[in-house]
Amino acid sequence: MIFKNLKRKDWFFIVICICLVVAQVWLDLTMPDYTQKLTETASRGVADLDAVKENGMKMLLCAFGSMLCAISCGFFAAQVAANFAKTLREKLFTGIMAFGNGEINKFSTPSLITRTTNDVVQVQMLIAMGLQVIIKAPILAVWAMCKISNTSVEWTSAVIICVAIMVITIATLVLIVYPKFKQIQTLTDKLNDTARENLSGVRVVRAFNAEEYQLNKFDKVNKDITYNHLFTSRLLGLLMPVMTTCMSGLTLAIYWIGAYLINKADIMGRAELIGNMTAFTQYAIQVVMAFMMLVMIFIILPRTMVSVKRINEVLNTKPTLKYKEEKVNPKEKGTIEFKNVSFSYPDSPVPCVKNLNFKINSGETFAIIGATGTGKSTLINLIPRFYDATEGEVLIDGINIKDYPEKQLENMVSLAPQKAILFKGDIKSNITYGNKEEISDDDARIKTALSISKSDFVDELENKLHAEVAQGGTNFSGGQKQRLSIARAVFKNSEIMIFDDTFSALDYKTDMLVRKALKENLDDTTVIIVAQRIGTIKNADKILVLHDGEIVGLGKHEELLNNCKIYKEIALSQLSEDELSGKEMK
Numbered sequence: 366m367i368f369k370n371l372k373r374k375d376w377f378f379i380v381i382c383i384c385l386v387v388a389q390v391w392l393d394l395t396m397p398d399y400t401q402k403l404t405e406t407a408s409r410g411v412a413d414l415d416a417v418k419e420n421g422m423k424m425l426l427c428a429f430g431s432m433l434c435a436i437s438c439g440f441f442a443a444q445v446a447a448n449f450a451k452t453l454r455e456k457l458f459t460g461i462m463a464f465g466n467g468e469i470n471k472f473s474t475p476s477l478i479t480r481t482t483n484d485v486v487q488v489q490m491l492i493a494m495g496l497q498v499i500i501k502a503p504i505l506a507v508w509a510m511c512k513i514s515n516t517s518v519e520w521t522s523a524v525i526i527c528v529a530i531m532v533i534t535i536a537t538l539v540l541i542v543y544p545k546f547k548q549i550q551t552l553t554d555k556l557n558d559t560a561r562e563n564l565s566g567v568r569v570v571r572a573f574n575a576e577e578y579q580l581n582k583f584d585k586v587n588k589d590i591t592y593n594h595l596f597t598s599r600l601l602g603l604l605m606p607v608m609t610t611c612m613s614g615l616t617l618a619i620y621w622i623g624a625y626l627i628n629k630a631d632i633m634g635r636a637e638l639i640g641n642m643t644a645f646t647q648y649a650i651q652v653v654m655a656f657m658m659l660v661m662i663f664i665i666l667p668r669t670m671v672s673v674k675r676i677n678e679v680l681n682t683k684p685t686l687k688y689k690e691e692k693v694n695p696k697e698k699g700t701i702e703f704k705n706v707s708f709s710y711p712d713s714p715v716p717c718v719k720n721l722n723f724k725i726n727s728g729e730t731f732a733i734i735g736a737t738g739t740g741k742s743t744l745i746n747l748i749p750r751f752y753d754a755t756e757g758e759v760l761i762d763g764i765n766i767k768d769y770p771e772k773q774l775e776n777m778v779s780l781a782p783q784k785a786i787l788f789k790g791d792i793k794s795n796i797t798y799g800n801k802e803e804i805s806d807d808d809a810r811i812k813t814a815l816s817i818s819k820s821d822f823v824d825e826l827e828n829k830l831h832a833e834v835a836q837g838g839t840n841f842s843g844g845q846k847q848r849l850s851i852a853r854a855v856f857k858n859s860e861i862m863i864f865d866d867t868f869s870a871l872d873y874k875t876d877m878l879v880r881k882a883l884k885e886n887l888d889d890t891t892v893i894i895v896a897q898r899i900g901t902i903k904n905a906d907k908i909l910v911l912h913d914g915e916i917v918g919l920g921k922h923e924e925l926l927n928n929c930k931i932y933k934e935i936a937l938s939q940l941s942e943d944e945l946s947g948k949e950m951k
Contacts, residue, residue: 367453367488367673367676367677367680370449370452370453370456371445371449371452372448372452374448375445375448375449378441378442378444378445379441379445379496381437381441382438382441382442382445382496382497382500383500385434385435385437385438385441386434386438386496386497386500386501386504387504388430388434389430389431389434389435389438389501390501390504390505390508391508392427392428392430392431392434393427393431393505393651394505394508394509394648394651395427396424396427396428396647397643397647397648397651399420399421399423399424399427435497438496438497439497441496442492442493442494442495442496442497443493445492445493445496446489446490446492446493446496447489449488449489449492450485450486450488450489453485453488453676454481454485456680457477457480457481457485457676457679457680458481460679460680460682461477461481461679463684464682464684465684465685465686465750465751465752465753466746466751466752467685467710467711467752468682468684468685470711471682471711472678472679472682473554473558474561475554475555475557475558475561476554476557476558477679478557479550479553479554479557480672480675480676480678480679483550483553483672484550484672484673484675484676485672485676487665487668487669487672488669488672488673488676490665490669491662491665491666491669494661494662494665495662498658498659498661498662499659499662501655501658502655502656502658502659502662503655505651505652505654505655505658506528506652506655506656509648509649509651509652509655519622519625519626520619520622520623520642520645520649523615523618523619523622523649524615524649524652527611527614527615527618527649527652527653528652528656530607530611531607531608531611531653531656532656534603534604534607535604535656535659535660535663538600538601538603538604538663539663539666539667541600542596542597542600542601542667543667543670543671545593545596545597546597546667546668546670546671547671548593549590549593549594549597549668549671550668550671550672550675552586552589552590552593553590555586555589556583556586556587556590559582559583559586560583563579563583597667601663601664604660604663604664605657605660608653608656608657608660611653612650612653612657615649615650615653616646616649616650619642619645619646619649620642620646623642623645626642627642685753686750686753687767688769688770688771688774689767689768689769689770690770691770692770692773693764693768693769693770693773695761695762695763695764696762696763697727697762697763698727698762698860699726699727699728699762699860699861699889699890699891700724700725700726700727700760700761700762700763700891701724701725701731701748701759701760701761701861701891701893702723702724702725702759702760702763703721703722703723703724703744703747703757703759703760704722704757704758704759704760705720705721705722705756705757705758706718706720706721706722706747706754706756706757706758706759707719707720707721707754707755707756707757708743708747708752708754708755708756709755716755716914717740717743717914718740718743718744718747718911718914718915719914719915720757720915720916721744721757721915721916722916723909723916723919725891725893725907726891726906727860727889727891728888728889728890728891729891729892729906729907730883730884730892730894730904730905730906730907731891731892731893731894731905731906731907731908731909732893732894732895732896732901732902732905732907732908732909733745733893733894733895733896733908733909733911734895734896734897734899734902734908734909734910734911734932734935735910735911735912735931735935736912736935739911739912739913739914740911740914741865741866741895741911742783742865742866742895743914744911745780745863745865745893745895747759748761748766748778748861748863748893749774749775749778749780749863750766750767750774753767761774761777761778761861762777762860776859777859777860777861778859778861778862778863779853779854779855779857779858779859779861779862779863780854780862780863780865781847781850781851781853781854781862781863781864781865781867782850782865782867783865783866783867783869783895785838785843785846785847785849785850785867785870786837786838786850787834787837787838787841787846787849787850788834788836789834789835789836790833790834791828791830791831791832791833791834792823792826792829792830792831792832792834792849793806793811793830793831794834795834795838795849795853796811796814796815796830796849796852796853796856797811797853797856798853799857800856806829806830806831810856810858811830811856813855813856813886814852814853814855814856815852816882817851817852817855817879817882817883817886817887818848818849818851818852818855818879818882819848819875819878819879819882820845820848820849820852822845822848842870843870844870844871844872844875846870847867847868847869847870847871848871848875848879850867851864851867851879854867855883855887858890859890860890860891861890861891861893862883862887862890862891862892862893863893863895864892864893864894864895864896865895866895866896866897867894868880868894868896868898868901869896869897869898873900876898876900876901877900880894880901880904898939899922899935899936899939899940900939900940902922903922904922905921905922906921907919907920907921908920908921908922908925908932910925910929910931910932910935912931917929917931917932918931918932
């Protein structure tokens with residue numbers, strides 16, 4: 366149940382709302398009693414002004430009290446709805462942050478964004494309206510019906526027939542639109558996905574003159590969601606006309622029945638009947654109004670129920686990666702070992718990597734190379750435990766990574782990913798990302814990180830470390846983003862540093878200078894480099910060659926040239942025989 370996330374304060378406010386609604390209904394249903402007395406007084410032809418003033422003043426007090434209750438109830442309902450939405454967003458975000466890559470891929474990024482924003486807003490709207498309307502409507506309807514049942518059978522029958530028509534209409538329309546609302550939320554995910562794809566790839570779209578193609582893709586999803594919205598809106602649009610017709614028809618029936626009863630009554634009983642008819646009319650209107658309020662809820666209820674289901678799917682999804690709580694004390698530092706490791710992505714029958722066996726010693730520079738799609742990034746993702754190996758085990762410092770607490774494992778590994786990710790803020794906040802202590806601009810660690818990554822361009826910026834970084838780092842070039850990503854990994858100063866094709870956007874000279882600085886300044890740190898360039902990895906202590914997810918070569922550059930056909934083919938496709946046999950190019 367999603368409502369188990371309501372806090373104690375929220376439940377207290379809900380109780381207050383219920384009390385205020387009951388008070389409001391009592392005041393609303395008390396006013397017709399005074400209307401009846403006023404009508405009876407006027408029907409008898411007695412000019413009793415004191416009675417008119419007394420009953421009129423009581424009616425005004427009831428109306429004023431009802432207004433105060435409604436305003437107060439609205440205030441507390443808004444508090445509950447806003448607080449609950451805040452709690453839901455926090456729970457969703459916290460849960461998503463704990464997801465592994467498998468869970469995120471299962472839902473998709475656009476869907477998770479929609480569930481955290483749009484779906485939560487739907488629930489918030491329902492609670493804000495529901496605490497005022499869902500509670501009030503049934504109480505008002507039942508209470509008014511009880512008052513009506515004490516009067517004429519004919520009048521009561523008219524109300525029951527009217528209520529039956531409204532209930533059947535509401536139930537029928539809700540059953541029809543519910544599946545459509547489910548489709549709308551799914552289509553909203555697709556719309557977000559298409560828009561996100563277009564925006565992130567806008568340069569490629571323009572470069573290939575594919576604006577019309579992308580527009581057609583967006584237009585198709587947009588038309589689908591528009592059609593569903595129009596279908597549900599048109600159907601639900603029938604509710605208000607039906608309710609208005611029922612109200613007008615009921616009023617007409619009450620007066621027609623009243624005229625018939627008054628015509629049959631004696632002169633003395635007519636005044637009482639006229640008073641009863643006036644009061645009954647107001648009670649009947651209150652009953653219809655209660656159902657009209659329910660209509661407002663039923664307009665948003667189907668979509669909200671879909672949203673609740675989607676939110677619960679995320680909240681009830683438990684991360685497949687389970688971490689131990691107790692901190693471990695490894696005897697080694699900076700070592701990594703793969704023992705018979707194989708990994709298959711969910712729903713994929715073919716392993717992406719298989720039977721991996723190798724060990725990286727502390728302080729080594731370990732390189733991984735292979736053709737596109739051979740499993741290099743997959744192998745790297747197993748080290749910080751973004752995924753768990755399907756078979757075998759991955760050891761860091763001689764201990765299975767599954768035995769490490771989450772924070773301890775995260776502190777041991779620093780990663781500069783294949784796609785350089787920068788966050789909105791400034792350069793300093795990106796380099797010191799995740800650090801909880803206060804860092805001064807003159808901190809030696811920042812200077813070291815910038816020096817090793819050869820991020821000299823930072824000093825040339827107007828605000829230097831405090832230069833603005835746009836979302837995604839779109840105001841920097843690819844090479845600048847990669848150097849800042851390298852600087853962030855270096856600043857973290859973990860015992861293991863992974864550079865997943867992080868040098869691809871650097872020119873050969875900068876590439877060489879960065880690797881040289883890494884070797885000179887981080888000689889006790891285990892460095893893993895994934896690259897496509899032979900020049901980037903040829904001086905590594907060990908080079909692992911992957912082909913179709915399997916190890917086909919492991920050793921130094923010279924060894925692999927002699928005994929690994931795949932490695933030699935890659936090398937010769939980039940460098941000549943003379944360049945391969947010589948020292949590193951400068």
